Amino acid sequence: MSTADENDRLLLNFENIQQYKNSLPSQSNISSNVILNSVWNENKNILNEKVDEIFKSAKSLLQNSDSESHIRTWKSSLRTLDPESIFHRSVPKCNTCSATTHKRFEQFLKKTCNCDIVKISNENLTASDESSQESREEPIIKPRFGRNRHFKNTSQNSLVGKKFTIEEPVQDLDFTKEELENKAHKSNVAKITFKTAKEQLLASNPAARRTLGTSKKAQAKFVSPMIGAVTLEKQDSQETEIADERLKHIDPKMIELIESEIIDKGTPVSWEDIAGLQFAKSVIQEAVVWPLLRPDIFTGLRRPPTGILLFGPPGTGKTLIGKCVAAQCKATFFSISASSLTSKWIGDGEKMVRALFAVARCHQPAVIFIDEIDSLLTQRSDSEHEATRRIKTEFLVQFDGAATSEEDRLLIVGATNRPHELDEAARRRLVKRLYIPLPETDARKQIIMNLLRNENNELTPDQISEIADLTEGYSGADMKSLCCEAAMGPVRAVPLSQILNVDRDKVRPVCLKDFTSALQRVKPSVSQDDLGQYIKWNKTYGQGF
Ligand SMILES: Nc1ncnc2c1ncn2[C@@H]1O[C@H](COP(=O)(O)OP(=O)(O)OP(=O)(O)O)[C@@H](O)[C@H]1O
16 A cells, blocks of 8 residues: 555545535535435445455554454454444534534534544554453454544554554544444434424424524524525524424423414415505504514614504404414414413413413514403403413513513514403503504405405496495404305205205306395494494504504
């Protein structure tokens, strides 16, 4: 073997690895991983091919020792070498990585490590001498790949121009120990994964990765969801461990429940789906949506509120607005009714609140929509149940945490039909208080048109206007009920004897007559008295419009 060959032997295909590393800033996760895969396969072959050469150098290294058993041990060690573990050791330590090789390899795979790949040379081969081997209970002599910082140069043993002392490998070079540590580490990781349920969460909803937000580290920078996919992927991979931390003390069952029941995965709502409410829409757009999309601009005094309150009669689109905000901000939408916290989760409501915020933090940016927030943040009374009081306290603690954290991108949207029952603490926190009134004539017209869009109907624009005029005082939900009722008209017109066999195309279109008879059955659900209360409260505490 030539000196050059021995001094600078690359067991890893450096060029190939470099190609992978170069690809990281410019390519997607998938393409980078494809390259990494090919890197791995290629290196695996190279490593396997080199076993004989390594053996020769080992023999040369041990030339002063004529122990055949030594050489045999070397050979068998080399043959059983796991190329992957060599690859692990080839990933050098970087400033951001922890000390363990396993972790460093993980970091490398996650593309967060920018270290150079170490050249593996014959200098790094090591072996134990006979005496040291004898002193072990189970003699194991294994080659060491990596930096030769653990060797002392002496003139005792010479290997092709390089001088080494063949000495007992220092403890951290012991492959067996290191492998055991790696195994223990892996099993710990497995345990953590099981306990935290973060993995379960991501496995059942891969789309959730998308919504993972900022790092919890003190120096972490806020990353806008508008930034490209590569950045998000990097951020996402960094986030996995942190998210585990956040969910560490949360009951996995609760996490699962939140994931399956509270995260809303319905069709995204757009502004056009919400009829009327121009004022509320523009305030929300300015105060919440833009800041969530451009956090770099909305800082300091422009910092968005953490909580907004939507109040008004039932069925006027408060939930629709909450869903729309989430869709517009590309945020995860958590929807929970406060009354379910105090009734359904009785005894566990407090934990549920904590779990909800913890999961939401893992899905940032997130919108937490709390319907009937009045039942949670109601004015204190002597009859207040202890459990309810605890839930409320926990909610306020979590709320304040989200409000003061620079990194949390959580928006709490409270909705209520009874704003006057909210206490001062709630009013103070829900800084934007928007009145969501009954739809006006034009909005009712739009609701009718939206709902009839996919129905066979023969209504003219004038007739739609006529229906809109006749429905003064109807809420959006009332309008929906009216349209559903009217849509039944053509079906009711089919003789009972034919209903099971009638051709779908033979059912007549919905007409004005159906609406006039539906108007007899569907009445507005909101009373004038109630409206008066909302208007009064809006004047005192509302944002105005
Ligand atoms: N402004 C609106 N534009 C379009 N549809 C509306 C509007 N308001 C209400 N609707 C219709 O009424 C239904 C109920 O609306 P939503 O659940 O958003 O009301 P809400 O104000 O949250 O009611 P509640 O106070 O009872 O929870 C919606 O699914 C939608 O079909």
